[in-house]
Amino acid sequence: MRIEARHLSWGVPGRTIVRDVDLVVEPGETVGLIGPNGSGKSSLLRCLAGLRAPTGGGVRYDGTDIAGWSARTRARHVAFVEQTADTDSDLTVGEVVVLGRTAHGSPWRAPDATDRAITAAALDRLDLTGLADRPWTRLSGGERQRTHLARALAQRTWGLLLDEPTNHLDVRHQLELLELVASTRQTVVIALHDLALAARYCDRLVLLHGGTVVADGSAERVLTRELLREVFEVDADVDRDDAGRLAVAYRGPAR
Amino acid sequence: MSRSARLMSVFAAAVLAAACATPENAPSTAASSGAVEVESCGKRLTFDGAPERVVALDQSSTETLLALGVGDRVVGTANLKTRVSPQYAEAYGRIPVLSPKVLTAEPLRAANPDLVVASFKELFTADRAGTRDELEQLGVPTFVSAVNCPDGETEPFERMFRDFTDLGRALGVSEQAGKLVADQRAVVDQARAAGEERPAGLKVVWVYSVYNGIPYVAGKSGMASHMSALAGVDNVFDDVDQEWPEVSWDEIAARGPDVVVIGDLSERGNPGDSAAEKLAMMREHPAVSQLPALRDGKVVELPGIEMDPSVRTVNALRTFTTRLDEITSRG
């Protein structure tokens, strides 16, 4: 599924947060959204997910403008994982993942065998099968994150919009998640902090600064020393290591 | 025995005789010959025979029934505020108390009454004794004191006397009722006469109770105001069209009453209920304590229960006028 943003703007009264963003994500692509805090990554993702009505421009899935789509229709096209989605409720991991099936079938019916099978598969993918009956309140931050991801996978959508899903994960799980994301046929837009991981696992990077797209392209094009200094305010060397992977060596904050 | 009294006794006897042949809960819709019809606050009550199982929903009704001498036919009473007047204490002791406070529908029906007597129609709501309509459909007549349903022209005491008369007819004790009315009417007439003699313009305030430091006084629609009018004095809060409105001590002082009547509710026992406490409160208030009424001791203490419409109200009237006479003669 192709996700497109055209002249997309959004903000709250008195403040524009996403400013005239043009972005095209081809079917199957994995795009890494990077930028410092406050650059508008979360807001852009929410606009792409249809959770915010743009104040200017629009979002299209496969060429069709999604303005006016019902939440149910959108949920069948993209799954969204927030940065921190917490609850006081004592849902078990299995129960949270099966929530991903809400948009499928009639709104009133209970999960059926197919739903349960899909849920089991999602749990398995995120290595959560053993935790299926563990209540939310007894999960670690990383386990919670993985649960949300499993829930998103259970939605079986063509699009996946993930807002910094690696934040609380330990390294192994971070890498596993990114491998999953990179290898899936779904169209993925994933916001990331770790520039090296972003470079390694994403097909393309989009650098946001102050709500606008500052760079959009391959890791080499985007992760340049100048841009890193200008946008992230850090001094860094960007090189290819022996295996050909992009490595970012931070020297220090920009002076 | 006067002719009318003789007629009434014969009538009462006939009614009593008919009562023995009548089943308990027969609902009467049409008046058969010998049936007594009484109109009570918008409902027409028909009695084919004198009721044998009367329930009184409040103290005032209970005492009225006792004063009419039918205590042995009262099978239940409720909502007693103070001790029953000593003259009825023995008869009262034999009556089952269905509820120390407001009576609700279930215990009322369990008592199987054939007449229910109350002083306020508000006692007949669904969450209390049940509505008058409901009870009517079950064939139970509900008598509400005429004092609670003013017709705009009859004086409160006269309405009360009508209660006595009507209840007397329904219960088949018209002679007793007649005597009661006559005795009490005499007191009222005497008070009225004394009132006409009294120099005009004397202002009175009736302090019934104090709750949370806030005084409740007599307004226009109550016995206190009527007693004031009879006694030829002005109730300072006659401009308020309620029975016991809540006012303020400042307002009381501002109206400059010449005489203060204090209700004693010591038996209820809540803080501030006794006359002494109320007097102390007034003595402490900056404005009220300056009133000549308090400085010169022009204070009348009456049992609070007697300020509400009941058989005892004439006692209050008697005491009130006597004290007023004392006060005005002192000058």
Place this chain on the structure above:
Amino acid sequence: MADRAGLLDPAVEPEVTPSSVAAPGSGGGRRVAVLLLSLLVLAVSLVAAVRVGLGGGMGWDEIGRAVGARLGLPVPPLPRLADSLIWDLRVPRVLLAALVGAALAVCGAALQSVTRNALADPYLLGVSSGASTGAVVVVLLGFAGSHLGMTGGAFLGALVSFALLVFLLRRRGLDSVRIVLTGVVVGQLFTAITSLILMSSGDADSTRALTHWLLGSLAPARWQSVVLCALACAVGLLVVWLHSPALDGFAFGADTATSLGVDVRTVRMVLLVTTSLLTAVAVAAVGAIGFVGLIVPHGVRFLVGPLHRVLLPLSAVVGATFLVWTDALARVAFAPLEVPVGVFTALLGVPLFLLILRKRGEL
């Protein structure tokens, strides 16, 4: 494994063979058992409560005769008042307690989910305060004698307060915090109006008539209110229950819920309207009975978890049973005095609540 991967691939139609279903959530069987058992307990409670509150020296024999006469059985008829006591007062009262208990518990559960606030109860939106104002106005205008008058006035008052709530919420959206705050504001406003009216009229009798009502009481229960409540419950509880998936979806907030496909704004509005109307009917009939709507959902969640598909029906049944018993207690504990039932829902509810908090490790 390939089978499993296919299940998550949007390009592949999921093929589910019975053997591949692991079924997380096998607690389903246990939940159904709990529900059936609680229904049984409720049924027994209804019958027992009729007997428990029965005075006048009557017992099962009289109950049998009253009910039997209605069923056309050849039983000796009861005297009229005794029959009326059982059939016109006792039975409707027990039934109304069950209906109101169910309604309050379900509304409490739904509002706790919609507002994401564990302390939400059916009166959060100010509906009961509005109803009190309506009742006060009716009593003071002199229609108190007619029971329909007070009930009708209370219901109208509730509608007015709800209309005000919706009006205040109309623009900036229905997020959970705003709902709570606006509800509190509306509730306080109408409480103040009620106090003002009571004060300025100051009629001791009307005030007394209202106090009992304000504390909540099942004494005015009659067949009329039972039928009304039953109709409201049938519709309202069903509507809320059908929204179970959405209520579950609210767990993580509006954005996640929307991304799952829940039309958050519409669902919130539907649930607010439904719970408010249902609460209004309950309050109009019996006054504001507290604690049921707050505590029962927590207790039930403790037993069967937070999924609304099971939580709501079970809350309804447990709420019904709870109120039936507390009302019976209120009737007999200090007989012949009738204690306002709200006293007992608090007396029983608070220790239960503390127990639950302890078990959850929060105390």
